[in-house]
Every structure is written in C-alpha cells, then in structure tokens.
Amino acid sequence: MSGTTRGSAADARPVDIEKMQETAQLLLHPDAGPDAFPPAAEVDTLTLAMRGHLEVLIPAVEGTVGKRPKSVAETCALACVGEARGKLRARPKPGLDGAVSYAQRLARVLDALCDHYERLSGGGLPPEQAALRRLGQHSAKCKTCTAVDGDGANLGLDCEVGERLYDEYRQACRNAASSMT
Numbered sequence: 001m002s003g004t005t006r007g008s009a010a011d012a013r014p015v016d017i018e019k020m021q022e023t024a025q026l027l028l029h030p031d032a033g034p035d036a037f038p039p040a041a042e043v044d045t046l047t048l049a050m051r052g053h054l055e056v057l058i059p060a061v062e063g064t065v066g067k068r069p070k071s072v073a074e075t076c077a078l079a080c081v082g083e084a085r086g087k088l089r090a091r092p093k094p095g096l097d098g099a100v101s102y103a104q105r106l107a108r109v110l111d112a113l114c115d116h117y118e119r120l121s122g123g124g125l126p127p128e129q130a131a132l133r134r135l136g137q138h139s140a141k142c143k144t145c146t147a148v149d150g151d152g153a154n155l156g157l158d159c160e161v162g163e164r165l166y167d168e169y170r171q172a173c174r175n176a177a178s179s180m181t
Helices: 017-028 039-064 072-089 095-124 127-141 160-179
Strands: none
Touching: 017 039, 017 095, 017 127, 039 072, 039 095, 072 095, 072 127, 127 160
C-alpha cells in the first residue's frame, strides 16, 4: 500500500513509495523546466534525493522479483532496474539546464520504478484497484490536475502523467474483465 513503509529481504532499508513519488513529481510537473526551476542548490538537493530513493528502491524491486522473473511484469521491472542503474552511473551536463535535465531523468526512472514496485508488491490490491489508487493519489496532488479558476471550478488542464495513469487504469480494468471470461 502506498505511503506505508516496507522493506525487502534484499535490503532492510524502508521503502516509502508515497514520499518517493512526491519527490519525483516535483521534477516531473509540466511546468518544471529550467525557466521555472529553483536555484541550483535546490536542484542539487532534489538530485541527491532522487539518487538516494533509487538506491533504496532498486534492491527492493530486485527482492520482490527474486532471482528469476516469472512474468512479463517482473521482466519489465528488472529492465527498469537496469535503466535506473544506468541513470545513476551517468552524470549531468554542466550548467543549470544540464542539472535540471539530469534530475528529471532520475525522476522519470524513479517514478517508473515506483510503479513497478507497487504493481509487483501490490499491497494486496488487485491491479485495477492499485492503478486507480495511483491515479487518485496523482490527481489529488498534481498542480495541473487540481488547478482551479477564480470561482473554484477545476480548469480541466491536460496532464500527461494523469492521462498515462488513467490509461493504465483503463487497461487494468480491461485485463480484469477479460480474465473473468
């Protein structure tokens, strides 16, 4: 379950998925670009946080999968682990733009790895309920999804992350329905 602290057999450090996702969203927000970004020192702090989250989450995902993947989902999760390790080995290009781009790359792979971890560990929820929970958590905290006009009415702005999570929810519902036939 998101927001709970969990660990894996591979690594006893706790995994706080909700905190990791919140941190990643600071860098993945549509307005989070070099022009809308905080000073370099804060970018460095966020980058260190992303790296630390990945260093905790990678062994947790590996521990959830085990020695040999038994499904496509587990194979995909291990591929994402490889991608995350590659991002950790990479270094940012010089300047604020390079630092922001690097931090955003780390945030994207962290967000993806959080999704894999949640799907695999599931928190005991069926896939469609876990997908709906991820969509709800995002929609409640995303500045784009919660943007309102002067009267308090939601502006209905397009949010790429929200749309992706909604598509994942719809696909999970279709998969659940097809497995019942």
